[in-house]
Amino acid sequence: MEGMVEMSLHISMQIGYKWTARQEFFDINPRRYSKADYKLVVDGIEDTVARRYRQYKANVNAYIRDKGTAVPYRGLTTDVWEKCIERSSSQKFKNMWFIVRILRDYGEKVLKAKLHHSCQRPFGQTGCKSRDVHEWQRPEGESQQVNSQDRPSQYFILLPLAIGAQQVPCFFIFGDSLIDNGNNNDLVTQAKANYLPYGIDFRGGPTGRFTNGLNTADILAKLLGFENYVPPFATAQGQDFINGVNYGSGSAGIRSETGQHLGDRISLDRQLINHNLTVSRNVLLLGNDTSAKQHLGKCLYTLVIGSNDYINNYYMPQNYSTSSSYTPDQYATVLIQQYSQQLKILYNYGARKVSVFGLGPIGCTPAELAMGTNGSICVDSINNAVQLFNDKLRLLVDDLNKSLTDAKFIYINAMEIMSGFLPDLGMRLLGTPCCKVSAIGQCIPGQAPCLIRPLHLFYDNFHPTETVNLAVAARAYISLLSSDAYPFDIQTLIQFKLLSVE
Known part of the structure; x- marks a missing residue:
């Protein structure tokens, strides 16, 4: 349903809101602030989004230089992320997902957190499961055990807001x-x-x-x-x-x-x-x-x-x-x-x-x-x-x-x-x-x-x-x-x- 999901870091998880590109990271209600203050807030958010994306690309490029590979995390290349950003900015990202946080190392890693659900919309992939995405996020040659220095401090998690049928009776x-x-x-x-x-x-x-x-x-x-x-x-x-x-x-x-x-x-x-x-x-x-x-x-x-x-x-x-x-x-x-x-x-x-x-x-x-x-x-x-x-x-x-x-x-x-x-x-x-x-x-x-x-x-x-x-x-x-x-x-x-x- 178009416009059902407010995709923001704040997340109200309430159906019936509309999402705009300027609300990608924070839920800002312009009626709560003066016009001048609201502009300052929005400009600050847009600067933050742009800065984080630039840092992501710089991290990817540095990884490529150091490791000699163009795929720092399998299944999530710069091009894929650019498409996600582009779709979000044009308000075409309508697949009932919400954003939680931002991943630190080598850029934003994305976790699909619903099993047996198509990854086609966000990733251009189909039929992937969350455990597969876990594997895509791991660099070549790295063991499955996550080292304490690689712990995510900020990260994106994509989760389905509308999961469907109630999964437990109570x-x-x-x-x-x-x-x-x-x-x-x-x-x-x-x-x-x-x-x-x-x-x-x-x-x-x-x-x-x-x-x-x-x-x-x-x-x-x-x-x-x-x-x-x-x-x-x-x-x-x-x-x-x-x-x-x-x-x-x-x-x-x-x-x-x-x-x-x-x-x-x-x-x-x-x-x-x-x-x-x-x-x-x-x-x-x-x-x-x-x-x-x-x-x-x-x-x-x-x-x-x-x-x-x-x-x-x-x-x-x-x-x-x-x-x-x-x-x-x-x-x-x-x-x-x-x-x-x-x-x-x-x-x-x-x-x-x-x-x-x-x-x-x-x-x-x-x-x-x-x-x-x-x-x-x-x-x-x-x-x-x-x-x-x-x-x-x-x-x-x-x-x-x-x-x-x-x-x-x-x-x-x-x-x-x-x-x-x-x-x-x-x-x-x-x-x-x-x-x-x-x-x-x-x-x-x-x-x-x-x-x-x-x-x-x-x-x-x-x-x-x-x-x-x-x-x-x-x-x-x-x-x-x-x-x-x-x-x-x-x-x-x-x-x-x-x-x-x-």
Whole structure:
């Protein structure tokens, strides 16, 4: 459908917008700015696009000189990219794709992230699969193992916005403010985001999402083919309990006491109690236990939790005693032990396809950077402590897959994915949240946020912008690097045949 997709780095992912060449990297609404300011913004964007493309061509030419070959990445030559740019500029690029980020080494590498979908429009190829494109992107002679110096820091990912049929019958989401979409709105808590400038780029305005637009769960729902976003448990009704609900709660943690200084929150233990109610509703609505068990076993379950157990617990000694009771390694161990029991409860409630997200670089949040970094880009001591948790979580996934053989668990490496942004941001944008923040690090109500939000990693002192959420969800859904997901990505997980439910 012509004009359906707004192809911009910002991405609202809302059908009904029109795209123009000047919005290729950022969604700029001229009505928000004076005519003079709007011209400055647009000129700056066009300069950025042109500069990046010139750098791409220079990198390709340098590669050709050094390596003696005209094809730095198989399947993506300068000519192919020129055609893509030309088609985009003339608004002929109508094949329902959107742009996430920009790849650094040797120019922009493009990943097709939908299996069994024709590559003819963007590449002049047909019948290619995403794994083939992975291979095309690898230089001749380079091993499949990606070296740490070649990690993408900025990159284009092309993903299908309209994937087609819903790929799972239901989607259940557990977690904290990274995926909360309104469960905290009516709680007595400081951890709320149902006011501007939160939601400034969300079509419905502020809803309780702790970002400028979509959160990771919203984007995953779209990638899974859901027509609507998964509703918060607080407002869910009727068929929602069959299709899936979001239990996420700002300031919630694996530990029940986490975040209590901010007020009420729905800890993971309480979220599991709420899910048990959902299971009971499924039995009632579907008629019997057997039908409910079969239905729930085919759903996707995603958990994004643990950040607050560090931010609003371990690294807040004035309110919590955990840092004096445990070393970082011991704390990671006790967290994983509790998380393991919670995941087994979820399994007992019928979950069979489960994706657990590791923690991101908490030591790179503006709140932690304000404490000092000792000359590093981020607070290494915090990131190292968080990585202990991530390493143990990945091992837990192995253990669960071995012990619960009729289920599949996967680990999403949010630390690796988000760390890819760091080299290109520099300290100015990394340490500067997009909105003006209060004493607790959240956006001050009614204050205008930054102008070009995709240039910022964080929207407030703790929560990423929609651009980052888009990249994390994209690479969780289908991995760009082998380290993004373990043992495989979400798209593979949902296609996995489990004898207990199929």
